[in-house]
Amino acid sequence: MTKQQNTLKGFAKHLSECEFNALIKGKHLGFTAAYKMYGHCVFSLAWYLTKDHGLAEDIMQKTFEKLLQNSSTIKQRETLGGWLKQCVINETASWFRKHPQLYTISELSEELSNTSELPITTTLATGCLNQLPIHAKNVIYQHVVLGEKHSEIALKMGIEADHSRQIYHRAVKQIRQWLLAKGLK
Template sequence: MNEFSAFRQRIDKSIIIKAQSGDRRALKSIYETFFTASFKLVYRITTSKSASEDIVQNGFIKVLTNIAAFKHNGSFAGWLRQIMVNEALGYLRKHKKFTVELELNPQTNEERQSQLQSLDVANNTVFDQPWWEACNDLFVLMKDLSVGARTVLILHEIEGYSHKEIGAFLDKTESFSKQVLARTMLKLREQVTREEARNASNS
């Protein structure tokens, strides 16, 4: 996960061990430590506050029910975060709100294909400024993206998941995730360019 993820909190290993033995205070500490981060992640994916509340609660039930299975050979925050991502995606699939195919229209014209090939997705050079420098504005821009495109963007750019990991989440290939992100970045760049031109004409 990168610096923009809300899952940067650390929790002492002793608390996790106590929680694994059923200690209520330890379980409560885990809930309080990661609730806000979990809600932010789920809300960014679903854009529904009421749904996010239910999803996070269900996610924590799974976390606390399965915490004994955590092997301490990786990040606990990462383990918990993966459960929340799966819960959010499960909700979208259940309510038939999830699609990424719209971002892979085979009718894309040659000019757009050329632009896609020029994008350096791995190094986030879609914009001249750092990608998340104006984070709040970017979330406004994302409101017009499909659920799938927004999800790929959030998981890769904010949460730091690899394309291989995202492909696994979506039951797709690593290449598919890369293509979705590239097209999504291009769409946002074009939108920013239009807004900048509009603002310049009004000044």
């Protein structure tokens, strides 16, 4: 290993030539070396993107399953880290596309608890969210889950940024009122 390779961190690191050749030939030695070198990076990125330990573990497993299936297609050892990083991003995006409602409710519960100082459960948030008009649900989803700014949401919806903020704040206020009406204080 050269001095420059010793200073590389995270996904920029790469396997030795011997380990990489073993990996692309489907040998256990190569896969084990890749897992040891990149496992923490893959998990850390998955956790950063999802903020969910169990989900991050699932994404990590799927990423390394893909590596097992596709290792022979990786041409250069220097690109393996980037390939794994992109795989984590793709797996995470795929999960969010398949489960948008679940994550929306979870994020909304957390957001409402932070803004209203009320203990909000996922069940309560689901009931309240379902009562909102579709445009309010869209603004909440885009702002809370996707982390978009109101200016970005406004462009997508064809409205002014101030209108997006207003929709969001009215929706949160309405949900707070519904929760207070149910006796949560």
